[in-house]
Amino acid sequence: MSFLKLTNVYKLFTEIPAVEDFNLEAEQGEFISFLGPSGCGKTTTLRMVAGFEMPSSGQITISGKDLTYVPPNKRNVGMVFQSYALFPNMTVAENIGYGLKASGKPKAEIKQRVEEMLELIHLGNLGARFPSQLSGGQQQRVALARALAIRPQVLLLDEPLSALDAKIRVELRQEIRRIQQQLGITTIYVTHDQEEALSLSDRVVVMSQGRIEQVGTPAEIYTTPSTEFVARFVGQINLLPIHVVDQPAGLVKVGQQPVRTSRSVNYSDEKALRLAIRPEELNPGHREDANNLTGVVETVTYLGSIVRIRVLIEGNSVLMDLFNERRLRLPAVGESFELNFDTDACWLL
């Protein structure tokens, strides 16, 4: 049986629902990310799990116990805030021990647990500092330790790294994953950074406008996005208008140029279908056993390890990402250009 379960959760603040039709089951020890654009209801869902918001309808259970209307201070769910939310009037050690002290644990036990936690976050010698004497990254570690000190059943993190600079962000997210795995704690991680979601999670929940678009492992989300929204939101995607030539054979045409896809085509008359292909699946040049498309180079953009080439094919801009190897011959803008891709690298959406 699943450990954390959200059933038909629905939340209405004013007019449009912030969260709708939300169903999710997480296993014990699973790391799940909520990924989606601003305002899609990630925070609201997380706050309902924490108890800061009550669902308008639906149910939230942890380990079989209905928590839907249990007040937040009776839930034993740890939360890490984007703003760290450390108490400025308390030292690091006092912050970490806050939950234990509030529940009347003996002094010796608190002291030991605080030391354990400081050890866990590698800040063993900073217990006597005040939050204002710490860097942002250190403060967020302390916030994590504080949330974990009470041995919560579930750990919730709401964009915990978004106030930090890029380097610390990568460092700390690996740290979070390490601690999560070490403790085996069920975790929900809210982010709008796809790299974060993909690199950390066992499963990713992609959300849009209060609804779940897709739930899956990072690989599933990336390679087989089930909706156009997911395809566009996670990674880069080229979407080319086509018309179907032979549905069972998977044969379509982009303008006048034929393309074959070996992935199944769920053809329906109502929807205008498009050919979806990731930029990194495209290769320069002609290949006999692959799809080939010809166009004109529009731009060449240097991105460091990657060079992004935009090719105009049948009136559509198509992005192609190439590794920036030394032997790479870059095309000139305005040059005629042929590219190829495998039949199983593209699909219809």
Next chain:
Amino acid sequence: MNPSRRNPLISMLWDWIGVVPFFVFITAFLIFPSLNLFSGAFKDANGNFTFTNLNFFTDSYVIKSYITSLQVSVITSVVGGIFGFMVAYAIVLGRTPRWMRNILTTFSGLAANFGGVPLAFSFIATLGRTGFITAILKNICYNGADGSAVCPFNPYDNGFNLYSLLGIVLAYTYFQFPLMVLTITPALQGLKRDWREASENLGASSTYYWMNVALPILWPSILGAMILLFGSAFGAFATAQALTGGSLALVTILIGQQIRGDVLGNPNEGYALALGMVVIMAFTIAGYTLLKRRTARWLKV
């Protein structure tokens, strides 16, 4: 013109020119009078140096006036402070509707600056011997057992007197609590919602949060606001003068009598009285600083 190539002296003058009016003002109306007050306290009527003005402090009447002033200041700042805190709490953290918040905030802005003769007059007009609330209360009568009218609610028959310490306390509280509202509101607004939620999330009760997080964080601001209230009551003069006509001896009223320049007055004794007030204020502020330093160690780092 390239600023780095400007004459550094001129550039510095330019940077400071904005604060010149401030320093002129401070010199003319704070530093100069203060020096004058200090030296005046140690001079006799002919301008010779003397300590005799300080003998004035042994006069029981003078001692009594300090005690009364302190009483009024402490009572009105505590009462006004508590009321003001409650109102500010309602404005910032309570679930009062927006229009109510606007009314409270606007009222506080006005009332905190309402003082002197108009304030005294408004109290006289409502709670004075012939004030209209007094009149209403006075006329709540019924027929007693013997048929004569019994009017039990006349405040002046029940020990109330507006022209007394109680009256002064009432009138001062009228500007003290809005002053508290104005000074403490920003501090309450500075309490982050995330702190409360983090505390709840860690299993703490609301009381535990207030005792261990909110109040300790607010404490320096509360202390500071109380000092301000204390000072504003301690130094108030016109309201008390207009309300009691000088019959209640506050230090400020005594000073007023000394420096008015009639035959009974002795300006140098007035200066000495004022010096006493300065000393009390200085001690209060020193106490505040010490207390703040001890209770808010986290602010120092």
